[in-house]
Structure formats: structure tokens, C-alpha cells
Amino acid sequence: xxxxxxxxxxxxxxxxxxxxxxxxxxxxxxxxxxxxxxxxxxxxxxxxxxxxxxxxxxxxxxxxxxxxxxxxxxxxxxxxxxxxxxxxxxxxxxxxxxxxxxxxxxxxxxxxxxxxxxxxxxxxxxxxxxxxxxxxxxxxxxxxxxxxxxxxxxxxxxxxxxxxxxxxxxxxxxxxxxxxxxxxxxxxxxxxxxxxxxxxxxxxxxxxxxxxxxxxxxxxxxxxxxxxxxxxxxxxxxxxxxxxxxxxxxxxxxxxxxxxxxxxxxxxxxxxxxxxxxxxxxxxxx
Numbered sequence: 001x002x003x004x005x006x007x008x009x010x011x012x013x014x015x016x017x018x019x020x021x022x023x024x025x026x027x028x029x030x031x032x033x034x035x036x037x038x039x040x041x042x043x044x045x046x047x048x049x050x051x052x053x054x055x056x057x058x059x060x061x062x063x064x065x066x067x068x069x070x071x072x073x074x075x076x077x078x079x080x081x082x083x084x085x086x087x088x089x090x091x092x093x094x095x096x097x098x099x100x101x102x103x104x105x106x107x108x109x110x111x112x113x114x115x116x117x118x119x120x121x122x123x124x125x126x127x128x129x130x131x132x133x134x135x136x137x138x139x140x141x142x143x144x145x146x147x148x149x150x151x152x153x154x155x156x157x158x159x160x161x162x163x164x165x166x167x168x169x170x171x172x173x174x175x176x177x178x179x180x181x182x183x184x185x186x187x188x189x190x191x192x193x194x195x196x197x198x199x200x201x202x203x204x205x206x207x208x209x210x211x212x213x214x215x216x217x218x219x220x221x222x223x224x225x226x227x228x229x230x231x232x233x234x235x236x237x238x239x240x241x242x243x244x245x246x247x248x249x250x251x252x253x254x255x256x257x258x259x260x261x262x263x264x265x266x267x268x269x270x271x272x273x274x275x276x277x278x279x280x281x282x283x284x285x286x
Contacts, residue, residue: 008035008087012078012110014097015089016122017046019226020200022053026122030054036089038081039063040074042102047091066090068102075109082115094226096124100144100170125199126168129228132206133194136232139165148175150182157186167231173223180215183231187211192232198225239268248279257283 013032018024033039033056041047044063051058066074078088090103097103097119110117126142141163146153160167171179176195183193189212197205203225207217211231239247244264251260261276268275 006031006035008032008037009116010082010085010087011116011118012082012107013087013089014103014107014117014119015091016096016120016124017050017092017094018200019094019123019125019128020198020204022050024123024200025050025054026120028120029122030056032089032120033091035087037061037086038078038088039091040066040078040088040106041091042067042093046093050091066102066106071102071105075106078106079109079113079115082110083113094123094125096122096126099124099126099142123200125170125226125228128199129168129194129196129230130166132196132199133166133230134208135166135192135194135230137166141165141167143167143169145170146179150178153179154182154186157183161187161234164233166233169229169231171227171229173225173227176223176227176229177215177218179229180211180218183229184211184215187231187234189215191234194230196228196230197223199228201225239270244268244270244275244278245282248275248282252279252283 013036015029015032016026017029033051033054039047039058039061041063042065044065048058048063064074064078066078082088090097090106092101092103095101098107107117130137130140141160143156143160146156146169169179183191189210191211193209193211193214195207195214195218197203197207207214209217247264247267248260251263255263257279258276261279262272264270264279265272265275
């Protein structure tokens with residue numbers, strides 16, 4: 001790629017946009033906004049407003065709307081422009097591109113066609129909320145928006161219940177009370193949690209406590225704005241003999257006995273020597 005930000009090579013350039021405060025945009029994103037031949041956004045009005053705030057002129061360049069509904073029609077046009085030698089910039093609506101964002105299929109098609117794809121990182125609601133939550137950051141799982149029906153949402157939560165990571169979700173104000181109650185029913189009300197609202201905006205707020213605490217804090221309130229829910233991992237449960245056997249069987253499909261034993265021992269916080277003996281016995285049996 002060309003090192004001169006004012007002259008872009010053909011390709012698709014992904015930029016992250018502020019989740020609230022306009023000044024959170026990166027200098028590199030502004031350089032790309034100034035230089036790209038074609039501008040693409042889920043909401044072109046939001047993009048033009050952001051450019052206007054930062055004094056970036058459209059200068060007669062094409063500004064294309066791209067979203068879930070018109071994606072199949074617009075993607076071939078974008079690919080054709082890149083193949084013709086143009087630089088195309090895709091701006092997320094808010095936050096990092098491709099994260100709960102309709103540009104995912106566009107990036108996939110660019111990759112499949114063998115065209116250049118460049119990402120200029122920046123604001124992310126997921127990472128910002130994780131920093132504000134006070135919950136463990138060593139491992140986290142982004143679950144996006146869960147299903148809207150109670151039964152399917154509870155099923156999704158149950159599938160994530162034993163994952164040893166901080167769970168992060170997006171949710172709407174209209175469904176947040178139901179989401180928290182379902183999380184209490186499935187995961188238990190004592191899990192630590194946080195609810196981040198309107199991050200980087202005027203009415204930014206973070207509620208912390210157990211799931212039961214957070215649910216109680218919004219019980220008599222009319223919640224508004226963009227929401228991110230974070231839930232701590234559950235307490236480690238004791239591994240049964242069957243748990244260890246199944247984990248070893250799965251690990252031995254692709255690992256040596258020594259590596260499988262080390263992997264499983266670490267996962268269940270067990271002595272490697274004991275698990276190694278079980279692995280040997282399992283291999284002999286099979």
C-alpha cells in the first residue's frame with residue numbers, strides 16, 4: 001500500500017467512527033475520508049455530518065448508501081469500482097466496522113475476489129464497555145444481539161453459561177428488562193454484571209453489581225440510549241470423571257498424549273501428571 005495518505009491504492013478501506021463524541025475519530029480515519037475516491041456508509045447522512053464536523057469536503061465524490069436491505073445490489077457496484085482502480089472507503093454507523101455491522105458481507109466479497117482490504121482501527125463499543133465494567137478483561141466473548149423471543153434468548157444464554165469469559169451483549173432499551181430477567185433465570189442473579197449506556201455521550205452511565213442489583217436499578221426507570229450488557233463468568237464447577245474423559249477424547253483427536261493431557265489439565269485446573277495417566281489409559285482402552 002502507498003504510504004502517502006493523500007494517494008490511496010485501489011481497495012476497500014474500513015474505518016471506525018465515533019460511538020458518541022465526534023472527536024474520538026482517529027487521524028488516520030480522517031486522512032482516508034479526505035482521500036478515498038468513493039465513500040460508502042450505512043447512513044450517508046451520518047457520515048456527511050461527521051465529515052462536516054471535521055471539515056472534510058465531499059468534493060463531488062460519490063457517496064453510496066450500503067445496508068442490509070440493498071447489500072446484494074450495491075456490492076457488485078463497489079467491487080467493480082475497486083477493480084477499475086478506485087479506492088473505496090466504508091464507514092461504520094458507529095464503532096468498529098464488521099462488528100454487528102452490515103459491512104461484513106462486503107468485506108467477505110472483497111476478500112473472495114482477491115482485492116485489497118485495509119482496516120483503520122478506532123472506537124469500539126465492545127472494548128469501551130469492557131474497560132468501564134470493572135469485570136475481567138483477560139478473556140471475553142461478544143454475543144451481539146441475542147434473539148428477541150424469551151425462549152430463544154434463554155437457550156442462547158444457556159449455551160454461553162459455562163464459557164470462562166466475560167460475556168458482552170448489545171441490547172435495546174425496550175428489551176433490557178426482559179434480557180436481565182432471563183439472564184438471572186438462566187445464569188443466576190449473583191453473577192457480577194455491568195450495564196453501560198450512552199458511552200462517550202452527555203448522559204453516559206455505567207451500572208454495576210450483581211445481575212439482580214443491575215436489574216433492580218433499572219426497575220422503575222425509563223432507560224434510553226445505546227446499551228451494552230456485560231456479565232462475568234460463572235464460578236468454576238468441579239470436573240467429573242466423564243467431563244475429563246470427554247475432553248481428553250476430543251483433545252486426542254488432534255494432539256499427542258502429552259499435549260492433550262496438558263491442555264485438559266489446564267482447562268480443569270488439575271494436576272498434569274494425573275490427567276496424563278488418564279490419557280494413557282484412554283489410549284490403551286481405545
